[in-house]
Amino acid sequence: MHQSGSNGDSGMPFVRFDNVQKSYDGRTLVVKGFEMDIEQGEFITLLGPSGSGKSTVLMMMAGFEQPTHGEIYLNGNPIKKLPPHKRGIGLVFQNYALFPHMTVEENLAFPLQVRNLSKSEIEKKVKRALDMVRLSDFGHRRPAHLSGGQQQRVAVARALVFEPELVLMDEPLGALDKNLREEMQYEIKHIQEDLGVTMIYVTHDQSEALTMSDRIAVFNDGVVQQLATPEELYERPVNAFVAQFIGENNRLRGDVISMNNQACQVKIPNGDIITAKPVAVGQTGEKSTLSLRPERIVINPEQGVLSNIFDAKVEEVIYLGDHLRTRVSVCESDEFIIKTPNAEGHPNLQRGDTIRIGWSEEDCRALDAS
Incomplete structure (x- = not known):
């Protein structure tokens, strides 16, 4: 049975995982019969200990891993056979993956250039993305001359610059210190709300999940133990694992x-x-x-x-x-x-x-x- 999340009046969810399984060796399932529907504009967090399957789900959504079984739908269309660059999904990872030889502006322009946008359109979108993450004065710097928090802002801006409907984030704040991490949690959440973009976010930090999410899927051993709002998970855990893992x-x-x-x-x-x-x-x-x-x-x-x-x-x-x-x-x-x-x-x-x-x-x- 699918966990609810419909998209508008059509009744079809924006993202649907339909009985998705993943095995790397043909024997052990790292993701077991994963089913979830996600509404447009939702902030969904996949939360769980290391090795629980949450990052594998994200990689399958991005197209870097193939499901062994089942199908993933985006906007009602099956995407299992679609290559990553044709999915139109924004990505942010823990290591930022910025191009060191490019300036901040050039890093942000890159995803627009590969989509063949005009020079004036690229300049407009890059400026808007820099304003959004409060880095308007840093466009000519190289990543090496930015702090960790600034680099992370650039990575977020680059994921959003081509205006994707879906953004995936895998432990994006893991390398930051506690205060900066907390500041960035609110910043990412506010940007997501302002743009109305759908976000799937992976973390093993339960306070981060509680702070940012509309709903949280708690993973353990390749299975979603509970999918619910932060309040529901904390106040009404359905099993001993969730009760112990959340709070x-x-x-x-x-x-x-x-x-x-x-x-x-x-x-x-x-x-x-x-x-x-x-x-x-x-x-x-x-x-x-x-x-x-x-x-x-x-x-x-x-x-x-x-x-x-x-x-x-x-x-x-x-x-x-x-x-x-x-x-x-x-x-x-x-x-x-x-x-x-x-x-x-x-x-x-x-x-x-x-x-x-x-x-x-x-x-x-x-x-x-x-």
């Missing part, structure tokens, strides 16, 4: 001892029983991983308000400016994290203290055992 997460393991549609009870090895929301567990007797976000833990809860209340021993308190990060021992875990906003009236916690903590069953998701 920080407390994990507890145990056996399901009772269940109905609204709630289940999971007994952890020390005998504590936790009430949770059943998401990816089938029946009683099954093992389950419980997923719980650190900011959903309440310190010193009122009695009777929350379904899960336990005594916890404070192991470590770290002051992080806008919030406190407290590590406690509870429910057989000594790596249980609580995040609390640094607001007035915050409890004064010391290492070795015993405190009461609690959480609601809605915030505790019972997932698969893996």
Whole structure:
């Protein structure tokens, strides 16, 4: 079944991956039955650990790799047999791939020259692209005389200069330092929104994916584990891998001892029983991983308000400016994290203290055992 994403009134998506598989050796599939529909103007991120298949999907879209099975459609047309230069797709990679012997303007003019545009049209489009990435005064410089961030801006401008409808980016900010990386995330997102261009972006950095994307496809072992909005992925992960990969997460393991549609009870090895929301567990007797976000833990809860209340021993308190990060021992875990906003009236916690903590069953998701 395809993940939704229609293009206008035609009902046909702008990009469609139809049961796409890829194997390099004829035995091992690095991409397994990949299906996704992408709307025009969407910012889609392929997120996952190294070797999960996300870059292979991007390379197949670009035409540098061929699917072993299945078809890819762009604007309703199959493109599997179309060579890369005829797909009209903008590309940005981590290494920028700028021509070192050309100036910035010459780098931007190149994709227009190969499309046989007139000299005046090329000058107009190059100027517009430079303005877009705030490099109007750098056109006569060579790439070697630019900073890493400026080189990346040129690479983005070159991908957009011929006004493609689709741009692919593979770890484009991987070589930049943290502050510049964050600045470029917002810049790329704003350019994408202003132009209305469709973007498929590959990264292994989950905060980058959450910041930039309309929807995120979380990959593991060649399979999309979940495709959803950033909020949906964070708040409602469908399995233990997604819960662990997106954001920080407390994990507890145990056996399901009772269940109905609204709630289940999971007994952890020390005998504590936790009430949770059943998401990816089938029946009683099954093992389950419980997923719980650190900011959903309440310190010193009122009695009777929350379904899960336990005594916890404070192991470590770290002051992080806008919030406190407290590590406690509870429910057989000594790596249980609580995040609390640094607001007035915050409890004064010391290492070795015993405190009461609690959480609601809605915030505790019972997932698969893996």
